[in-house]
Amino acid sequence: MHRLRVLNEQRAHATTTSGETDTPPSMRGVHAIAPGVYAITADPPPHGRLARAWHRLKRVLLGPPLPSGRERRERLGWLAALAILGADAISSTVYGPEEMLRVLSQAGVPAISAYALPIAVAIVALLGILALSYWQTITAYPTGAGGYIVATDNLGRVPGLVSAAALLIDYTLDVAVSVASGVETATSAVPLLVPFRVPVALGGLCLIMLANLRGIRTAGALMSAPIYLYIFGTAGVVALGVLHWATGTLPPYAPPQSAQEVLNRPVETVGLVLLLRAFSSGAVALTGIEAISNGVPYFQPPEARNAHRTLAGLAIVFGALMLGITFLCGAIGIVPDPTETETVHSQLTRTILGAGPLHMVLEASALLLLILAADTGFADFPRLLSLLAHDGYLPAAFGVRGARLAFSNGIVLVAAIAAVLIVVFRGSVTALVPLFTVGAFAAFTLSQVGMARHWWRRRDPGWQWHMAANGLGAITTTAVLGIVVVSKFVYGAWMVVLILPLLVLAFHAVGVHHERLTRHLHIGSAHAASRVLASPMRHHVVITVGRLDRIVLQAVKYAHGLNAPIEAVYVTDHRARGEELRHDWDAAQVGVPLVILDSPVRSFDGALLRYLDFVQKREDPHCFLTVILPELLPTRWWHPLVHNYFAWRLKWVLMFRPRTAVTSVPYEVRE
């Protein structure tokens, strides 16, 4: 043993020197830039047709890999920021009023004209309170802070995780609702698409995912064009409509055929529950309002001032559109389409402008706006996951940037969840909205409470005013959250109420586990390290064998090179077959003893595990086993489907066995 150790150390030393030699062999893509440091400038070319095709497809769809540090963070002026960071909030004006009208329409058309505007006023008032609250957040965190950071900083770990879970739900539903609403906008113009609602939504989702994996951050100016087109177009429609209304020349309203049923509904008395439900549905329009305080670092300096200006602008634009759309819908008598074929927004513009090219252009701008809103979710979800991964609450995989610098795993995950939501809820905005609102308001509430606590703890000059603003926000959002949860519970809010705590529990468990692990794995000192390395480790090698062929022979040869006793093990339910193998084995003079395990119930994995227990008991309970799995090297894409079935099974069961290294030794058949 001792002699071996010495020899091995000499070898190790020899490598050290050879690894640091002055003239290393050169190779394309590998450059020695310092002793023991290599720059790898090119990946090896992919092997095989399928791998090459996959590689080429990835190149075409995603573009060439980008080096780290090439992330351009474009600074936005307040006008561009209003478009880009406001896309999520402004896009809610497409579906927010519609969902409110839909609830009211259950009590007949008169309920709409009577209650729509008051509810819209209440929602705009709520918007004012939220804007005031987030104004304080920008003041307090001039470098930007999302709800997770605000809640963690000021309320502690668990509220931070609750906020994170609520935001993740919020972002996922932002993606799903925006895409679903985008499809509804598309079907407003092209009703032929109605039967393909779900496939169209999934296709759109896929495209947005690819764009995000590619990491395109298009220039602000380019992105703001459709948004401003939407804002000014819709504002123009509203202004024109109000003018018509004032002069009594409103054009006649032609409801979509499928909405006829709504017009014929019996009139019912409107109860408080219905009003609260309508308010909850309309409140979905406020989602996305927090994006500006998250995005402070993206502003041109002075960041905080520009952010404040944008927030004010957003509140004005959003409030005006919300009130204008709701007022005009009431004045014209527009009813939501129960089949979700034509949006209320489209009905409105169609009535005012007529079904011509202008209407088409405005609906196209709404569609682009909704796609950009989905894009917000695609950007924020993975970013929050990477923060959580960095803090140890999620696997490290979510903190890894892909070839295009985007957090690819998070992007794929949010797309997958949104796809499931779209399929399960058949692409219906109405079905998704209750889930969306709960997630958003839970995050709002925690953020406001956190900010109130922030001012209380700091007591900077004038803290009372800041705290009052955030306190008002906290109280209001708490009340709205309560209203939303209760009034929408049976309509889907229960799912969020169920999933949110489960998410928090999972994050917490993973966080505790990572903390404990870090403590366990830490090496205190050089002395501790040398103590670990100096303690002896006995090896014992077991080769699993199914028959005697060149694959096994190569594995035996490989094992001979290791410095440990070796045995080969064959499991069978038929002892005679084992004896046949032993006969061949002895004839071939393999030079390694063959052990036959007779398992009458054909439990191949179980029998091997049992025998490994036995070996460890026999040899030394602390000996480290190495199980060698002789495998065939796959050289075609379908080989993994056909070969190495037993090796895969054993890898799975051995994965959970302590003190057991598992070695795959691949045999290459050259054809």
Added chain:
Amino acid sequence: MHRLRVLNEQRAHATTTSGETDTPPSMRGVHAIAPGVYAITADPPPHGRLARAWHRLKRVLLGPPLPSGRERRERLGWLAALAILGADAISSTVYGPEEMLRVLSQAGVPAISAYALPIAVAIVALLGILALSYWQTITAYPTGAGGYIVATDNLGRVPGLVSAAALLIDYTLDVAVSVASGVETATSAVPLLVPFRVPVALGGLCLIMLANLRGIRTAGALMSAPIYLYIFGTAGVVALGVLHWATGTLPPYAPPQSAQEVLNRPVETVGLVLLLRAFSSGAVALTGIEAISNGVPYFQPPEARNAHRTLAGLAIVFGALMLGITFLCGAIGIVPDPTETETVHSQLTRTILGAGPLHMVLEASALLLLILAADTGFADFPRLLSLLAHDGYLPAAFGVRGARLAFSNGIVLVAAIAAVLIVVFRGSVTALVPLFTVGAFAAFTLSQVGMARHWWRRRDPGWQWHMAANGLGAITTTAVLGIVVVSKFVYGAWMVVLILPLLVLAFHAVGVHHERLTRHLHIGSAHAASRVLASPMRHHVVITVGRLDRIVLQAVKYAHGLNAPIEAVYVTDHRARGEELRHDWDAAQVGVPLVILDSPVRSFDGALLRYLDFVQKREDPHCFLTVILPELLPTRWWHPLVHNYFAWRLKWVLMFRPRTAVTSVPYEVRE
């Protein structure tokens, strides 16, 4: 090097002796029964709560594992065989006539009364020809032979594979159609189930799958009870109906509400195409007729004579039911329900017996019959897969018997495919029937052609008669196959026409690959083996490192025990981070050189692969690399989701790299 080899051989020898020592340490479940042979009588207990729960659930659902050779093959008398082997064919009388009527009803109700009986007569004539043909198969293969064996034996490899592919499609659709028809039978009695058609079908499928995984082969008597109840019950209904008809006292017919539309259909002239389509739909009733010639070994001796008797019995029973049901449906004027809520069989018995308990009992027997028919597919599909796996056309996994002696992988596979079919076709028998008929008749044709060839080659005395019978069968089934493919092409037959050749190509490719592989891997002689073992193999070890912790330290210690030069490799996009690690590494005196790979595009897998190419070029192109992946031992069910992300990724890319062993070295944290 030489000294090491000698030492290692001494060690190997030492193990040989210790492995065969006279007093090995004893252990529960491991018994030395001869030198180097152990009987493993018990699996190790499962670790962890989830594994224990899973183990317990499996025990409850599937029962304790059964030792090999405990497979009881119950021998059947001809009456029991008629029930069990005939279940598939007899069950077709539930949906066969219905599908024929459905096609005819497209030209209005008069088309049914005019053409249903003639088509049924044609189908029964076809049945006679098929029965005569399979009579010859039983004579020729008194030990039993399915279509795959008959076609391979007599026509060769590729026709055998075509037959196998056709049969696999046939069996899968037998499962799907029987379950779907069973659900329709259930909704006939309990219309409340209609909206849950698909979930109910999937639940039923799951139960039949579990029963098959459990490997229950219930006593013949028990299983034949519901079948004979169905046969005599339906025959009684038919006889009673004919009596009523003869005396002019047929009860009035109350069609299901959803069938009203059929009664109001305009009368159209009946074209040849419609008649052929009706015939093709009705011909689905003939599927399953081959089961008796497959099942000859299950008969009591004299096997062939009993099988002949059963075949004759089946032909008589089936023909009588088919004609009787079709005649009465025409006489009463029964129309198929376009929503597939009430079966024609149920309408018939309801009309004759009234909607009372008798009707319920008869429908219950039809349901049980259909479940048993699905069971046939569950038995035959995995058995055929195991034959194909044995012949090298499929992965070995399909030839492995599970804990209960059933071919578990095949059972799960057929259930999965049938589930997909049921979901895609929304549980509609009508939609599935075209696929079913094509598969069945393709298999019939190849089997008959094979038999004709068989007699031609053998020319036993009297071969002319046998060959004439099979020749007639071959010509007829070929013609019917042509009719079915053409008339049902757009209704789904195209899928089979597409998939069948793809399956054959896949089987063929895998077969050729396995053959080549066997040649490659064969070791000619002891000399060849010793030559392989004697050639030198240089080892080189690379440890992948993400940080310096106890996991890595253990992996380094493990590597020290191997007899090879070692280096540790760290990939980063940030060289400074690498230098930090090197500082800690040197401070801890790890004793292994650390190489830093700087990959600016964060291609961790690619950079490592590139560097491995480089190492092999530097050291020796033929040296065998061992990549050591330091891993954390998962001790909770969710650990695999949270840990070892990079190790999993590397395992995947390294799986395709020649001359590279991959070793997982797990570190156990004791909490």
